[in-house]
Amino acid sequence: MRKQLLVAMVQAIKQKLLKRLALLRGRTNNSAKRVMFLMVILMLTVGSVGVYAHLESFTYVVYLDGEEKGYVSSDTEFLAFVAELAAQAEERYALQVRAVQEVRVEREQRRDAEPNDWAVRDQVRQALIYDVYAYVITVNGKDTLAVRRYEDYEKVIGELKAAYASGKENAVIRAIVIDDNVGARKTLVDPAALYTVDRAAEVLRRGTDRREVYLVSRGDSLWTIARQNNMTVDEIQEANPQLASSERIKPGEEISLVVAEPLVDVSVTQEVALQKQIPFATRYQNDSKLFRGNTRVVQPGQVGIKEVTVSITQTNGNEVLREVIDEVVIREPLDQIVARGTAAVPPQVGTGRFLWPVSGGRISSPFGQRGRSFHAGVDIAAAHGTAILAADSGVVTAAGWNGGFGIMIAIDHGNGTSTLYAHNSSNLVSVGQRVQRGQQIARIGSTGNSTGPHVHFEVHRNGSQVNPLQFF
Numbered sequence: 001m002r003k004q005l006l007v008a009m010v011q012a013i014k015q016k017l018l019k020r021l022a023l024l025r026g027r028t029n030n031s032a033k034r035v036m037f038l039m040v041i042l043m044l045t046v047g048s049v050g051v052y053a054h055l056e057s058f059t060y061v062v063y064l065d066g067e068e069k070g071y072v073s074s075d076t077e078f079l080a081f082v083a084e085l086a087a088q089a090e091e092r093y094a095l096q097v098r099a100v101q102e103v104r105v106e107r108e109q110r111r112d113a114e115p116n117d118w119a120v121r122d123q124v125r126q127a128l129i130y131d132v133y134a135y136v137i138t139v140n141g142k143d144t145l146a147v148r149r150y151e152d153y154e155k156v157i158g159e160l161k162a163a164y165a166s167g168k169e170n171a172v173i174r175a176i177v178i179d180d181n182v183g184a185r186k187t188l189v190d191p192a193a194l195y196t197v198d199r200a201a202e203v204l205r206r207g208t209d210r211r212e213v214y215l216v217s218r219g220d221s222l223w224t225i226a227r228q229n230n231m232t233v234d235e236i237q238e239a240n241p242q243l244a245s246s247e248r249i250k251p252g253e254e255i256s257l258v259v260a261e262p263l264v265d266v267s268v269t270q271e272v273a274l275q276k277q278i279p280f281a282t283r284y285q286n287d288s289k290l291f292r293g294n295t296r297v298v299q300p301g302q303v304g305i306k307e308v309t310v311s312i313t314q315t316n317g318n319e320v321l322r323e324v325i326d327e328v329v330i331r332e333p334l335d336q337i338v339a340r341g342t343a344a345v346p347p348q349v350g351t352g353r354f355l356w357p358v359s360g361g362r363i364s365s366p367f368g369q370r371g372r373s374f375h376a377g378v379d380i381a382a383a384h385g386t387a388i389l390a391a392d393s394g395v396v397t398a399a400g401w402n403g404g405f406g407i408m409i410a411i412d413h414g415n416g417t418s419t420l421y422a423h424n425s426s427n428l429v430s431v432g433q434r435v436q437r438g439q440q441i442a443r444i445g446s447t448g449n450s451t452g453p454h455v456h457f458e459v460h461r462n463g464s465q466v467n468p469l470q471f472f
């Protein structure tokens with residue numbers, strides 16, 4: 001602007017003088033005169049500029065991003081003021097700054113140009129904003145967020161790793177690796193967009209620094225918490241990887257309600273020593289005193305113990321790999337020894353041919369009508385304590401006191417027939433036991449509704465009492 005005006009001015013004067021020169025040329029052509037004329041032209045040119053400068057005053061115009069802000073009395077003083085503002089900003093941010101707007105001062109010719117330094121400075125001070133030179137953290141080449149210094153970036157990386165470094169019990173951390181390509185680039189940043197180390201680490205780790213926690217109270221379950229917060233149980237678990245191992249939650253525990261979406265994946269590999277049980281083996285020994293199919297523990301087994309060293313890799317707290325790297329047996333297991341019966345099993349189904357249930361004895365009362373009542377069995381009288389034998393093989397279905405029968409036994413022979421032995425002094429078998437034909441099952445007595453030692457012997461065929469004597 002200034003230069004253009006000057007050039008225009010000088011041109012105008014030159015043209016006037018050239019006109020005069022043309023007039024003079026007509027009258028003279030000697031070279032001395034020519035030199036004199038050129039000198040006159042030169043003098044007039046300089047003089048004109050001086051006169052012009054006196055008539056129209058010059059001033060310093062301040063521009064902010066090309067927009068005129070007013071006049072100042074000195075360009076150097078004003079630019080020093082602008083430099084001072086920048087220095088103050090650098091002090092305020094403790095970072096190198098660069099003004100967002102461009103400040104320019106031009107010497108220009110203006111009419112009635114009264115400089116107003118104070119007002120212009122104030123306006124510029126109010127308007128100027130600064131960006132700072134800071135470090136933007138890049139993840140796989142993409143800008144994420146910015147921190148003030150390179151060492152802050154290094155601290156962010158440290159915190160990011162430390163966040164996952166809390167190891168398990170008996171664990172040794174072998175490696176913490178950031179899986180993504182993370183770096184920092186110095187660039188101009190709006191200072192309002194700068195992150196502290198802690199927040200930057202949190203945002204990289206969780207994708208957000210939003211925190212929303214739920215305080216567990218008595219009676220809460222993951223399901224009720226999920227429902228109250230419009231989430232799924234899966235989402236709750238995703239937001240709380242620490243819950244993955246145990247679903248139980250304790251009152252007072254904090255449950256995060258924000259599902260993390262990490263910007264940076266961090267993998268931690270740790271070695272964990274775990275105590276594990278070694279199961280014991282079972283060995284069998286034949287035993288001729290046991291029925292076939294029956295077993296008896298001769299020596300109880302004991303589990304062994306081994307220490308297993310496992311390498312566990314977790315990415316963002318979720319287990320991705322588990323490998324056994326070492327195993328040391330601390331205690332060998334002890335085999336369990338079991339006796340296995342080889343003895344022939346008494347048949348469950350009777351022969352159908354009965355054995356007299358008492359050795360000796362005499363029938364003291366037969367089957368059938370007895371006065372007004374019906375005698376449903378035969379009474380066999382014998383001395384107190386005489387052996388009562390199973391009339392046929394079968395399974396004991398009743399053994400014990402039963403009203404007027406006193407101490408009694410019932411045996412199911414499995415072919416629609418069962419037998420009953422009553423008034424015993426004592427029983428030798430119990431319910432569920434298999435008995436063989438002729439095996440002693442009780443002793444003669446006089447318990448219940450009885451007048452002397454005898455066995456009341458009944459035979460039931462398909463549910464009804466029949467005369468026992470037809471089976472012998």
Ligand SMILES: [Zn+2]
Nearest residue numbers: 377378379456
């Ligand atoms: Zn009887």
